[in-house]
Amino acid sequence: MNWITVAVAFAVLDLSLCGHNIHPHFMEWMKKNYKPEEVKQFVRDELITGSFGGGPLKKETHDRPVVFVHGLNNEAGSFWKIARDFDAAGFPPQYLFATTWGRGVEQMNLNVAMACGHVRHIRRWIELVLKYTGANQIDVIGYSMGSPIARKAILGGKCVDEPSVELGPSLQSRIHTYISVAGANQGSHLCMFPFFDICNMKTGLTCNSKFLEDINWFKNYESTYKSFNLASTGDFVVGYMACGKKSSEFAGGHEYKVDGMNHEQTEFDTAAIQLNMLRESTAGLSKSRPSAKSAEEKKKKNAFADVKKYLNSKRRDTRHTEPKKAAVLKSAPAKKDVAPKKPIQKRAPKASPKAAPKATPKAAPKKSPAPKKTDPKKAAPQKKDLKKDVKQPARG
Template sequence: MSPRHFILVSLLLGLVSADFSTSFKNFIIANYGQEMYDNLARNDLGSVGSYGGGSHDGNSATSKRAVILVHGTTNNAGTFSFQRNTLLNNGWSDETVYGTTYGSGSAEITPAPDVAMECEFVQQVRNMITVVANFTKQKVDVIGYSLGSPIARKAILGGECADNSTVNLGSPLTSSVETYVSVAGANRASYLCVLPVTNACSTTNGLFCLSSFLTNINAQQGYEGSHIYSIYGPSDDKVGFYNLPCLTRNSRIVGATEYANATGNHDAILSGTINLQMTYLNAN
């Protein structure tokens, strides 16, 4: 095989392996329709759009609870390939590790300051939780990274969207989630949003500490799942540790078990605490 042909085949295999498995694809289309599959699979993004399903047929419970990885700002499902691969090497499988991509999936397309927590993003993550739980025939675990944490929490909470009050997401999905883990999550704010401005720091669905979105998800406790954890650290350079003007810890989830001493910057916390993340998943 020539080098050119080898590269082409490798690229094609990468695209195929990154999509949902055939059985998961067929399950989604049969039970939810083609549009739902297209929205969750994100094949428009190629090899980084989504993953999950394995050889499971959706007719019985998987041998282990599935974990859904929810990415952060300007990221995509493929951004957390290190976390995914670590899970796959430590007891999980393609049947039990899932990811989808909300938004553009690229900072080149949508810079971080332009990314707010849109109702569309929340609905997509909510759909993912519902579909995976039904496919695996049991509760799921969810890990929300960075901006993915408040988005995933709202997806589980349900109710009216902050940026579109005409859309009601429905009742909480608490009964479908066993363990929820926030990692460097912007749960109460980002320290970069000192003033309420547009998009990422808006008062509606941004990371300003008094935004409608954050006020809504922090007004209740315990809805994220049966077991709730938050991992964060004092040197986070994107979410930060404290915020103004609310003077609260940005990653705190009231009532959650906290590990607040993670070392390194934001990206180091996301990847460097994977063993702790797995410990929390395995504890329940």
């Protein structure tokens, strides 16, 4: 066997492994609704498993379609273990979707950034899944570097590195649950310096890069129901802490912390936790949070809360009299007009007599001394003249 035969054999072997796992039903739908070059970009046949998903449902389900967004140096086929565990738990495989952004599986390729082309690719894939399934809402799970890319795809707006490119409005209303798994939402502790494309200051994982500032400036836009943050203290790729913050945290994300798992284990060995998060709204219980209380403890808390409300309401009645007045006014609205008139009528006559006597005593002392001084002087001479007039004619 010469070297030409060996080369041909390896080429055939590689070609046999390359392709996709798109269901024929999904493939036909894409060919009818998209251009050939667009279908080629979604399918990514040049990779080992560039994409997967689709197919008609065999039975009714309460689960929603899920879009997986892989991280650095991975591809859609990297989710084979997650898809297997979801299927084993009864999740319909027809509702699992993934495509590949970037160049697929590579070893230590650090010249990859969160460029506008990658964000547009994931956003268009999300829109495609919404159209194909006809679902009102879907779920999105972003892994590692794929988490900030997925969040920007949901956020929309202008691209960070290409401001002239408009992604479109926010897709929040179409996303039910969002999960970040080992996500570099605040950056990576390995990007202490802006080396290589992955750590550049514009679209890299360096602390406070323009891309990270853009997606972290807005809050609570990833989903309508709930967003989760699954992170491990043993993650040495993204790191549990970076830039003085938790690397995977983001506003509105409910943290679920695991201990001892490395980066890849956190991504691909936590399918059960991820599925519980997706099914939390339909299950009715929050199984995804480690601090969730039992049903009995919740009942006790609710009972105590009712008693506390009752006691607080009584205290308010004793401290303030305004609520009692409001109750009387509501029960007898006709008395509202009569009540204010009675005190006004009673006070008016009392005020007028008090004002009159105050005016008279002040004027009386001024007038009374004047006649007392003048009357005795005028009366005395008149009496003397009368006596003289009477006595004189009697003597003669």
